[in-house]
Amino acid sequence: DIQMTQSPSSLSASVGDRVTITCRASQIISSSLNWYQQKPGRAPKLLIYAASNLQSGVPSRFSGSGSGTDFTLTISSLQPEDFATYYCQQSYSSPWTFGHGTKVEIK
Amino acid sequence: EVQLVESGGGLVQPGGSLRLSCAASGFTFSSYWMSWVRQAPGKGLEWVANIKQDGSEKYYVDSVKGRFTISRDNAKNSLYLQMNSLRAEDTAVYFCAREAYDNSGTSWYWYFDLWGRGTLVTVSS
Numbered sequence: 314d315i316q317m318t319q320s321p322s323s324l325s326a327s328v329g330d331r332v333t334i335t336c337r338a339s340q341i342i343s344s345s346l347n348w349y350q351q352k353p354g355r356a357p358k359l360l361i362y363a364a365s366n367l368q369s370g371v372p373s374r375f376s377g378s379g380s381g382t383d384f385t386l387t388i389s390s391l392q393p394e395d396f397a398t399y400y401c402q403q404s405y406s407s408p409w410t411f412g413h414g415t416k417v418e419i420k
Numbered sequence: 421e422v423q424l425v426e427s428g429g430g431l432v433q434p435g436g437s438l439r440l441s442c443a444a445s446g447f448t449f450s451s452y453w454m455s456w457v458r459q460a461p462g463k464g465l466e467w468v469a470n471i472k473q474d475g476s477e478k479y480y481v482d483s484v485k486g487r488f489t490i491s492r493d494n495a496k497n498s499l500y501l502q503m504n505s506l507r508a509e510d511t512a513v514y515f516c517a518r519e520a521y522d523n524s525g526t527s528w529y530w531y532f533d534l535w536g537r538g539t540l541v542t543v544s545s
Contacts, residue, residue, distance in 0.1 A: 314482075347531040349465075356515055356535035357457075357465065363522050363529035400465055404530035408481045409455075409467040 315339050315403050319412035325420040332388040334415045336401035341381050345405035348377055348386045351414075352397045360399075361386065391417070422446035422534060424516050429539030436506050436543070442499040442516030442536055450474075450494040453519035455532065456501050458512035458541075466512075469501065470519065484510075506543045513538040 316339035344364035361377035
Protein backbone atom coordinates (compact mmCIF):
# COMPACT_ATOMS: atom_id res chain seq x y z
CA ASP A 314 0.00 0.00 0.00
CA ILE A 315 1.13 3.58 -0.64
CA GLN A 316 1.80 5.51 2.57
CA MET A 317 1.03 9.21 2.68
CA THR A 318 2.96 11.40 5.13
CA GLN A 319 1.71 14.89 5.88
CA SER A 320 3.58 17.62 7.68
CA PRO A 321 3.16 19.33 9.94
CA SER A 322 0.53 17.44 11.93
CA SER A 323 -0.71 20.77 13.26
CA LEU A 324 0.08 24.45 12.93
CA SER A 325 -1.02 27.73 14.42
CA ALA A 326 -1.49 30.69 12.12
CA SER A 327 -3.16 34.09 12.02
CA VAL A 328 -5.75 35.42 9.64
CA GLY A 329 -3.95 36.69 6.55
CA ASP A 330 -0.98 34.34 6.90
CA ARG A 331 0.31 32.23 4.05
CA VAL A 332 0.08 28.56 5.02
CA THR A 333 1.82 25.61 3.39
CA ILE A 334 1.11 21.94 4.07
CA THR A 335 3.20 19.18 2.54
CA CYS A 336 2.37 15.61 1.64
CA ARG A 337 4.86 12.91 0.66
CA ALA A 338 3.99 9.59 -0.94
CA SER A 339 5.99 6.43 -0.25
CA GLN A 340 6.29 5.83 -4.01
CA ILE A 341 5.78 7.79 -7.21
CA ILE A 342 2.10 8.60 -7.75
CA SER A 343 2.33 10.90 -10.76
CA SER A 344 -0.20 13.69 -10.11
CA SER A 345 -2.80 11.41 -8.47
CA LEU A 346 -3.05 13.50 -5.34
CA ASN A 347 -6.12 15.18 -3.86
CA TRP A 348 -6.64 17.58 -0.96
CA TYR A 349 -9.67 17.77 1.33
CA GLN A 350 -10.77 20.11 4.09
CA GLN A 351 -12.74 18.81 7.06
CA LYS A 352 -14.38 20.79 9.84
CA PRO A 353 -15.49 19.16 13.11
CA GLY A 354 -18.62 17.06 12.73
CA ARG A 355 -18.72 17.60 8.98
CA ALA A 356 -17.93 15.55 5.91
CA PRO A 357 -14.68 16.21 4.06
CA LYS A 358 -14.81 18.70 1.21
CA LEU A 359 -12.73 18.39 -1.95
CA LEU A 360 -10.39 21.35 -2.52
CA ILE A 361 -7.83 20.23 -5.08
CA TYR A 362 -7.76 17.21 -7.41
CA ALA A 363 -5.00 15.82 -9.62
CA ALA A 364 -2.43 17.75 -7.58
CA SER A 365 -3.18 21.23 -8.89
CA ASN A 366 -6.77 21.49 -10.14
CA LEU A 367 -9.05 23.70 -8.09
CA GLN A 368 -12.45 22.15 -7.49
CA SER A 369 -15.37 24.24 -8.68
CA GLY A 370 -16.55 26.69 -6.03
CA VAL A 371 -13.35 26.56 -3.98
CA PRO A 372 -11.75 29.98 -3.34
CA SER A 373 -8.68 30.80 -5.40
CA ARG A 374 -6.57 31.36 -2.28
CA PHE A 375 -6.21 27.57 -2.23
CA SER A 376 -3.65 26.07 -4.59
CA GLY A 377 -1.86 22.77 -5.01
CA SER A 378 1.42 21.79 -6.60
CA GLY A 379 3.78 18.88 -7.00
CA SER A 380 4.13 15.58 -8.79
CA GLY A 381 5.90 12.30 -8.27
CA THR A 382 6.21 11.94 -4.50
CA ASP A 383 6.13 15.47 -3.08
CA PHE A 384 3.09 17.73 -2.98
CA THR A 385 2.05 21.02 -1.40
CA LEU A 386 -1.23 22.68 -0.46
CA THR A 387 -0.96 26.45 -0.08
CA ILE A 388 -3.47 28.86 1.38
CA SER A 389 -2.30 32.27 0.23
CA SER A 390 -4.13 34.36 2.84
CA LEU A 391 -5.73 32.42 5.66
CA GLN A 392 -9.35 33.31 6.37
CA PRO A 393 -11.38 32.59 9.54
CA GLU A 394 -13.37 29.87 7.76
CA ASP A 395 -10.16 28.04 6.80
CA PHE A 396 -9.44 26.79 10.29
CA ALA A 397 -9.96 23.07 9.84
CA THR A 398 -8.11 19.80 9.26
CA TYR A 399 -6.64 19.12 5.83
CA TYR A 400 -6.02 15.68 4.34
CA CYS A 401 -4.12 14.55 1.27
CA GLN A 402 -5.19 11.37 -0.54
CA GLN A 403 -3.59 9.34 -3.30
CA SER A 404 -5.62 7.76 -6.09
CA TYR A 405 -2.72 6.22 -8.01
CA SER A 406 -3.31 2.67 -6.87
CA SER A 407 -5.80 0.81 -4.72
CA PRO A 408 -6.26 0.91 -1.79
CA TRP A 409 -6.77 4.65 -1.86
CA THR A 410 -4.93 6.06 1.15
CA PHE A 411 -5.03 9.31 3.10
CA GLY A 412 -2.47 11.27 5.02
CA HIS A 413 -3.01 11.58 8.77
CA GLY A 414 -4.16 15.17 8.49
CA THR A 415 -2.92 18.66 9.33
CA LYS A 416 -4.93 20.66 11.83
CA VAL A 417 -4.81 24.40 11.19
CA GLU A 418 -5.55 26.33 14.38
CA ILE A 419 -5.96 29.98 15.26
CA LYS A 420 -2.83 31.64 16.64
CA GLU B 421 -30.29 18.76 -4.92
CA VAL B 422 -27.19 16.65 -5.44
CA GLN B 423 -26.67 14.69 -2.25
CA LEU B 424 -25.81 11.45 -0.51
CA VAL B 425 -27.57 10.43 2.70
CA GLU B 426 -26.31 7.54 4.82
CA SER B 427 -28.38 5.53 7.28
CA GLY B 428 -28.25 2.31 9.25
CA GLY B 429 -25.60 3.07 11.83
CA GLY B 430 -25.98 2.25 15.49
CA LEU B 431 -24.67 0.30 18.45
CA VAL B 432 -23.78 -3.35 17.84
CA GLN B 433 -21.98 -5.96 19.91
CA PRO B 434 -18.62 -7.39 18.85
CA GLY B 435 -19.20 -10.18 16.35
CA GLY B 436 -22.49 -8.68 15.25
CA SER B 437 -23.68 -7.41 11.89
CA LEU B 438 -24.99 -4.16 10.48
CA ARG B 439 -26.05 -2.98 7.05
CA LEU B 440 -25.43 0.60 6.02
CA SER B 441 -27.31 2.33 3.23
CA CYS B 442 -26.57 5.42 1.20
CA ALA B 443 -29.31 7.10 -0.82
CA ALA B 444 -28.18 9.16 -3.78
CA SER B 445 -30.18 11.93 -5.43
CA GLY B 446 -29.74 14.73 -7.92
CA PHE B 447 -27.32 12.94 -10.24
CA THR B 448 -27.08 9.83 -12.41
CA PHE B 449 -26.02 7.34 -9.74
CA SER B 450 -25.42 4.52 -12.21
CA SER B 451 -22.66 6.52 -13.92
CA TYR B 452 -20.29 6.61 -10.96
CA TRP B 453 -17.97 4.43 -8.98
CA MET B 454 -18.94 4.72 -5.32
CA SER B 455 -16.95 4.30 -2.12
CA TRP B 456 -17.29 3.93 1.62
CA VAL B 457 -14.78 5.87 3.74
CA ARG B 458 -14.66 5.71 7.54
CA GLN B 459 -13.29 7.83 10.33
CA ALA B 460 -12.70 6.47 13.83
CA PRO B 461 -13.41 8.93 16.67
CA GLY B 462 -10.71 11.60 16.71
CA LYS B 463 -8.78 9.89 13.92
CA GLY B 464 -8.13 10.35 10.22
CA LEU B 465 -9.89 9.10 7.12
CA GLU B 466 -9.67 5.50 5.91
CA TRP B 467 -11.01 4.27 2.58
CA VAL B 468 -12.96 1.04 3.11
CA ALA B 469 -14.33 -0.21 -0.21
CA ASN B 470 -15.53 0.80 -3.64
CA ILE B 471 -17.72 -0.56 -6.40
CA LYS B 472 -17.91 -0.05 -10.15
CA GLN B 473 -20.91 1.47 -11.85
CA ASP B 474 -22.49 -1.90 -12.73
CA GLY B 475 -21.30 -3.70 -9.59
CA SER B 476 -18.94 -5.96 -11.55
CA GLU B 477 -15.81 -4.84 -9.70
CA LYS B 478 -15.38 -4.37 -5.97
CA TYR B 479 -12.30 -3.57 -3.93
CA TYR B 480 -11.67 -3.55 -0.19
CA VAL B 481 -9.05 -2.45 2.30
CA ASP B 482 -7.32 -5.50 3.76
CA SER B 483 -8.70 -4.97 7.28
CA VAL B 484 -12.30 -5.61 6.14
CA LYS B 485 -11.82 -8.26 3.44
CA GLY B 486 -14.00 -11.27 4.10
CA ARG B 487 -16.13 -9.38 6.63
CA PHE B 488 -17.62 -6.45 4.69
CA THR B 489 -19.49 -6.54 1.39
CA ILE B 490 -20.22 -3.50 -0.74
CA SER B 491 -23.16 -3.57 -3.14
CA ARG B 492 -25.45 -1.24 -5.03
CA ASP B 493 -28.93 -1.10 -6.52
CA ASN B 494 -28.93 1.35 -9.41
CA ALA B 495 -32.71 1.11 -9.77
CA LYS B 496 -33.03 2.45 -6.23
CA ASN B 497 -30.07 4.86 -6.47
CA SER B 498 -28.63 3.20 -3.40
CA LEU B 499 -25.27 2.00 -2.10
CA TYR B 500 -24.89 -0.54 0.69
CA LEU B 501 -22.26 -1.88 3.07
CA GLN B 502 -22.97 -5.18 4.78
CA MET B 503 -20.71 -5.45 7.81
CA ASN B 504 -20.30 -8.82 9.54
CA SER B 505 -18.06 -10.03 12.36
CA LEU B 506 -17.75 -6.51 13.62
CA ARG B 507 -14.86 -5.56 15.90
CA ALA B 508 -14.26 -2.68 18.28
CA GLU B 509 -11.81 -1.21 15.77
CA ASP B 510 -14.62 -0.87 13.22
CA THR B 511 -16.16 1.85 15.39
CA ALA B 512 -16.28 4.94 13.18
CA VAL B 513 -18.37 7.36 11.22
CA TYR B 514 -18.96 5.80 7.81
CA PHE B 515 -19.24 8.14 4.84
CA CYS B 516 -20.36 7.25 1.36
CA ALA B 517 -18.57 9.15 -1.35
CA ARG B 518 -18.87 9.57 -5.08
CA GLU B 519 -15.77 8.95 -7.18
CA ALA B 520 -15.27 11.35 -10.06
CA TYR B 521 -12.40 11.40 -12.51
CA ASP B 522 -10.46 13.70 -14.77
CA ASN B 523 -8.99 12.32 -17.97
CA SER B 524 -8.23 15.52 -19.81
CA GLY B 525 -4.58 14.55 -20.04
CA THR B 526 -2.98 11.20 -20.71
CA SER B 527 -3.93 9.68 -17.37
CA TRP B 528 -7.01 9.12 -15.29
CA TYR B 529 -7.17 11.00 -11.98
CA TRP B 530 -9.75 9.87 -9.45
CA TYR B 531 -11.11 11.87 -6.53
CA PHE B 532 -14.05 12.00 -4.09
CA ASP B 533 -16.14 14.97 -5.17
CA LEU B 534 -19.34 14.36 -3.20
CA TRP B 535 -19.71 13.07 0.35
CA GLY B 536 -22.60 12.21 2.62
CA ARG B 537 -22.81 13.43 6.22
CA GLY B 538 -21.95 10.03 7.58
CA THR B 539 -23.51 7.48 9.95
CA LEU B 540 -21.95 6.41 13.23
CA VAL B 541 -21.25 2.74 13.90
CA THR B 542 -20.31 1.82 17.46
CA VAL B 543 -19.09 -1.69 18.21
CA SER B 544 -19.17 -2.31 21.94
CA SER B 545 -20.50 -4.74 24.50
